[in-house]
Amino acid sequence: MRTLLIGNGVIIQYGGSAYLNASIVNRALERIDSGRFPEDLYPKECAKFVVALQQEHERVRHGEYDQYVFTSYDRSSLEDFKRRYSTERSYSVEEIGFEDYFLLFELVHNKQGVGNPDRFNSRGVLKRMFLDSVYNSGQIETVHESFPARFVSWLKAYDHLFTTNYDSNLETACGSDVHHLHGSFRTLSETYNPNSFRNQLKDDLLDGEKVDPNNPHLYSNCLVSYVGDLKSYSMTQSSLANSAMDKYVTGYKNDPSIRQQIEDWDESNVLVKRLKEAIKLNVERSDLEHQEQYPYKMLEQLTDSLEIVGLSPNNDRHLFSLILANDQISEIRFNCLANKRLPMPSNCFTRNHSKPEMSESYGRKCKRREQTGKFIRTGTAR
Numbered sequence: 027m028r029t030l031l032i033g034n035g036v037i038i039q040y041g042g043s044a045y046l047n048a049s050i051v052n053r054a055l056e057r058i059d060s061g062r063f064p065e066d067l068y069p070k071e072c073a074k075f076v077v078a079l080q081q082e083h084e085r086v087r088h089g090e091y092d093q094y095v096f097t098s099y100d101r102s103s104l105e106d107f108k109r110r111y112s113t114e115r116s117y118s119v120e121e122i123g124f125e126d127y128f129l130l131f132e133l134v135h136n137k138q139g140v141g142n143p144d145r146f147n148s149r150g151v152l153k154r155m156f157l158d159s160v161y162n163s164g165q166i167e168t169v170h171e172s173f174p175a176r177f178v179s180w181l182k183a184y185d186h187l188f189t190t191n192y193d194s195n196l197e198t199a200c201g202s203d204v205h206h207l208h209g210s211f212r213t214l215s216e217t218y219n220p221n222s223f224r225n226q227l228k229d230d231l232l233d234g235e236k237v238d239p240n241n242p243h244l245y246s247n248c249l250v251s252y253v254g255d256l257k258s259y260s261m262t263q264s265s266l267a268n269s270a271m272d273k274y275v276t277g278y279k280n281d282p283s284i285r286q287q288i289e290d291w292d293e294s295n296v297l298v299k300r301l302k303e304a305i306k307l308n309v310e311r312s313d314l315e316h317q318e319q320y321p322y323k324m325l326e327q328l329t330d331s332l333e334i335v336g337l338s339p340n341n342d343r344h345l346f347s348l349i350l351a352n353d354q355i356s357e358i359r360f361n362c363l364a365n366k367r368l369p370m371p372s373n374c375f376t377r378n379h380s381k382p383e384m385s386e387s388y389g390r391k392c393k394r395r396e397q398t399g400k401f402i403r404t405g406t407a408r
Contacts, residue, residue, distance in 0.1 A: 027330040030184040031345075034191055035336025040177075041169035044162060048120035051076070054159035055119070063158065064241050068151040075152065079130040080119045086133060087113050094136040099255040103129055107252075124156050129252035153250045160192065161211060161243045170195035184333075188325065190342060192248045205321040207345065208257060209247035216264070216317055218245040223314045227303055229296075247319045254344030261344075264316035265323070271315070274305045322348060329354040335361045 037045045044053075057063045058073040085091060087108055095101045107129060111117060122130075131152060135145050160166065178199050181187065187196055187204045192211045197204040206213070216222040218237050225231065237245045249257045277284035288306075293299040308314050325348050332355050349355065 027186070027328070028184045029186040029188065029328050029330075029332045030181065031188045031332060031334045031337060032191065032196065033189070033335070033337030033342075035338075037166065037169055037191060037193065037195070037336075039336070040172040041166065045160075045166065045169075047123055050156065050159045051120040051122070051124050053162065054124075054155050057159065058155070063155075064238065064244070067238060067241060067244055068154040068158070072152055072155040075148075076127060076155075077119060079127050079134065080117070080122060082130055082134055083111070083117055083122055086130060087111050091133045091137065094133050096136060099253050100129070100132065103253040104133075124159075125250060125252045127152070127156075127252075128250065132252075154244045156250060157192075157244060157246075157248055158241070166193045167195065167198075167211075169193065170199040173199050186324070186328070188321070190337065190345070192243075192246070205324060207261070207320060207322065207325065208249040209319065211243040211246050211248065213247045213319060214242070215245055215247040216319065219317075223304070223308075223316050226307060226311075226314065227300055229300065249320075254342055254347075257342070258322075258344040261320035261322045264318045264320075267316045268318075271304065271308055275308050275312075278305055278309055325349065326352055327354070328352055329356075331355070331357040331359065333359045333361065 034045065043049055055073045055076065058070050063070075082091070086104070092104070095104055107126060111122075128149070131149060135148075140148075173195070181196065181200050182202070187200065187202065188207055189196055189204055190206075190208045192206070192209060194204070194210065194212055209215075214237070216224060218232065218235075219225065249260050251257050251260075274288070278288055279285075288302060291298050291302050293302065325345070328349075332349065349358065
């Protein structure tokens with residue numbers, strides 16, 4: 027079984043500089059400055075907020091926000107952030123990774139003591155602004171028109187195609203299914219799906235908000251986060267929720283004592299009230315479940331060979347953790363441009379108790395050592 031995992035490098039290679047980070051950040055600010063944005067979906071203040079976060083960037087690099095880190099994943103994210111940005115120079119607004127702005131966002135809100143719902147809502151509109159810029163008025167969905175026929179034929183040779191990209195260029199070019207690990211512009215988030223489990227509850231969790239038919243990509247299930255742990259949580263959340271709900275429902279149906287405990291829950295707590303309602307609703311309608319929109323389980327079950335193209339080893343380490351925990355993958359081939367001999371961080375490529383052999387062979391295939399995982403790095407850009 028041959029599997030291919032594709033990252034944003036392919037879109038940059040065939041779509042051009044419009045999809046580099048600097049272009050995404052600048053386009054987001056320029057759209058607001060020129061008034062070419064859906065101001066009912068995210069406010070113009072988002073641009074000012076990004077500039078304000080950029081001004082905190084230097085203070086974060088110099089440790090002035092260290093005391094405002096309250097979780098282990100934020101702490102590791104901050105350490106990684108400091109490794110990637112030098113303290114010897116300043117950074118312009120477009121030189122900061124757009125997902126890194128979400129770490130700055132959390133640190134500033136921690137310092138200011140801002141909690142939900144204000145924090146949640148502010149994060150949501152900031153996400154929409156950047157997603158809108160990535161979408162580029164739909165132009166990103168036309169990049170496949172620049173794919174060479176040879177590249178498309180190469181794609182079609184694989185049994186499974188996975189991507190971390192939000193666009194649908196691969197499925198359009200190949201005419202086959204593509205598994206979007208971090209969501210797709212074309213997939214409606216469960217949050218906004220009127221048929222989803224959560225939206226069957228009596229409370230209007232959307233507070234009357236309806237999907238804007240002119241901007242469906244801003245209601246999609248695309249994941250945007252500064253840390254892989256949060257992406258991983260979002261990817262597995264529905265599966266964990268379904269498992270927990272099955273246990274509640276089974277107990278409610280079959281154990282009178284558990285049923286009575288649930289009936290006695292204090293409904294003055296809104297979250298408890300909604301959980302109780304959801305359990306009783308699921309007892310009546312067994313077909314209800316949270317839709318699992320991120321195919322991480324398929325990644326865990328891959329066999330034989332995996333090839334990776336256009337994916338930075340410095341990003342999305344949660345995916346490398348899933349891949350390297352899968353002992354059924356016998357070979358991993360990492361492709362990069364031949365002139366980009368970048369070091370691969372070893373903590374991305376450590377499989378369980380042993381470290382896979384690193385090859386700098388650039389196209390020269392190496393034999394797999396039986397006692398370790400296999401990682402081959404090549405320099406041929408497809």
